[in-house]
Amino acid sequence: MYRQGDVLIVPVAEEAVPPGTDRLPHQPRDARGRLVLALGEVTGHAHAVVGPGTLVREAGPFGASYLRLPDGGRVVHEEHAAISLPKGWYRVVRQREYAPGAVRVVAD
Amino acid sequence: MTTQVETAHMETGQTDRTALWREVASATGPADRAAAEEGVCLAYRLAGLPEPEHIVWAGSPHEGVALAARLTAEGTAGRSVRDAVRTRPWAAARERVLERLGPSGWAAHWALTGAQLWDVTVALTERIRTGVVEASTGVAADDEQAVRLVLLDAVLGQHDAAWLAAFDGQDGAEALEGISAVARAAGWWWPYEKTAVVSERPVELHRDEAGRLDRADGPALAFPDGFALHAWRGMPVPAAFLDELAALTPRRIREEENAELRRVMLEHYGYERYLEESGAQPVQRDKAGVLWRIELEGDEPLVMVEVVNSTPEPDGTHRTYWLRVPPRTRTAREGVAWTFGLDEADYTPEKET
Numbered sequence: 001m002y003r004q005g006d007v008l009i010v011p012v013a014e015e016a017v018p019p020g021t022d023r024l025p026h027q028p029r030d031a032r033g034r035l036v037l038a039l040g041e042v043t044g045h046a047h048a049v050v051g052p053g054t055l056v057r058e059a060g061p062f063g064a065s066y067l068r069l070p071d072g073g074r075v076v077h078e079e080h081a082a083i084s085l086p087k088g089w090y091r092v093v094r095q096r097e098y099a100p101g102a103v104r105v106v107a108d
Numbered sequence: 109m110t111t112q113v114e115t116a117h118m119e120t121g122q123t124d125r126t127a128l129w130r131e132v133a134s135a136t137g138p139a140d141r142a143a144a145e146e147g148v149c150l151a152y153r154l155a156g157l158p159e160p161e162h163i164v165w166a167g168s169p170h171e172g173v174a175l176a177a178r179l180t181a182e183g184t185a186g187r188s189v190r191d192a193v194r195t196r197p198w199a200a201a202r203e204r205v206l207e208r209l210g211p212s213g214w215a216a217h218w219a220l221t222g223a224q225l226w227d228v229t230v231a232l233t234e235r236i237r238t239g240v241v242e243a244s245t246g247v248a249a250d251d252e253q254a255v256r257l258v259l260l261d262a263v264l265g266q267h268d269a270a271w272l273a274a275f276d277g278q279d280g281a282e283a284l285e286g287i288s289a290v291a292r293a294a295g296w297w298w299p300y301e302k303t304a305v306v307s308e309r310p311v312e313l314h315r316d317e318a319g320r321l322d323r324a325d326g327p328a329l330a331f332p333d334g335f336a337l338h339a340w341r342g343m344p345v346p347a348a349f350l351d352e353l354a355a356l357t358p359r360r361i362r363e364e365e366n367a368e369l370r371r372v373m374l375e376h377y378g379y380e381r382y383l384e385e386s387g388a389q390p391v392q393r394d395k396a397g398v399l400w401r402i403e404l405e406g407d408e409p410l411v412m413v414e415v416v417n418s419t420p421e422p423d424g425t426h427r428t429y430w431l432r433v434p435p436r437t438r439t440a441r442e443g444v445a446w447t448f449g450l451d452e453a454d455y456t457p458e459k460e461t
Contacts, residue, residue, distance in 0.1 A: 043317065096449070
């Protein structure tokens with residue numbers, strides 16, 4: 001598994017990807033043609049994949065994201081070093097923080 | 109039949125359009141009054157109604173509610189025409205897109221457009237509604253009910269961006285051109301038979317990276333008439349509380365009885381500084397970071413992992429940040445694993461940047 005800032009990218013065996021995941025709507029690429037795993041609302045800084053692949057998000061606020069990279073790819077971010085990913089399926093997890101009575105996402 | 113290239117083209121177009129609507133949703137500064145008023149008149153005409161006789165401007169949704177309530181009570185505004193102006197063309201546009209794309213196609217289209225803006229704008233509009241109710245209501249219990257009813261008559265202008273992004277460029281979107289034009293130019297508005305009340309946009313909007321209202325040294329959201337909301341990382345706080353943040357001491361923090369406010373004070377003061385000045389000792393350390401624990405009177409203990417950023421700053425130093433984790437956490441690694449929803453044994457990053 002790979003961590004870039006507040007995003008964890010966990011390899012998943014193809015058999016372990018929930019059935020139907022590939023039929024969920026593919027997330028659009030941004031204006032620079034990248035797949036955005038997580039976007040900072042203010043700076044616009046993004047954890048993003050360059051190169052071929054697809055990203056889907058399960059419905060709901062706690063739905064998981066799945067990334068499929070047929071040829072591998074690179075995850076980039078304005079403030080973190082890039083990470084190369086081998087080809088395959090990944091689960092993308094956004095970091096959360098504990099708050100008594102609630103859980104909230106981390107925004108770095 | 110649509111080729112893959114065409115689909116990719118359409119998706120890019122939608123992405124660009126959604127990006128524009130994202131800007132509309134967070135736009136600040138004076139409304140473009142001429143464009144907004146043209147949009148209002150167009151919306152009435154598209155609904156088959158005569159244009160309003162008067163368009164009245166308000167400095168904020170708060171003043172908008174007050175004006176709308178007064179003008180309808182005086183009988184000069186007429187009845188609300190929100191259904192004809194907004195709800196019906198909306199439903200018709202949605203019906204047409206749904207008919208063309210089918211239920212799963214609509215879900216896919218929504219995921220690429222409106223869903224991208226939905227959570228952040230819904231949270232913001234809810235917060236504004238609550239703020240308007242709090243600022244408008246006096247002692248009488250039926251005040252609140254009256255304000256809530258007027259809020260139901262509002263068209264959300266720029267904060268309708270999520271829906272408008274979904275319809276933009278689609279068949280049937282012509283019927284929404286009026287309300288789209290108002291959304292691009294102004295804030296919330298109230299369409300009545302004879303009068304439309306239109307609100308200015310905020311002059312200040314400060315949010316954190318997660319899109320939550322967030323500002324330590326002033327209102328996180330403020331309108332030109334002075335209506336304002338104060339918040340720290342999404343949590344509403346009293347305005348006077350923020351003034352106090354500049355002069356905090358560990359003792360003042362310990363003495364704060366409201367656990368939520370104490371948490372804000374701690375975040376603002378800085379965990380590192382608080383720990384140092386309270387003489388706290390680390391509980392444990394491992395490769396993932398350092399685990400700290402502070403006992404708090406009348407509250408669960410504050411347990412934090414101190415983590416060092418793997419990527420160095422431009423000056424070669426490494427930034428430290430703090431993550432609050434559940435009180436039962438025993439090791440730094442267990443804490444970091446928890447922040448990603450994993451057990452300690454399953455958290456094995458081979459590369460971190």
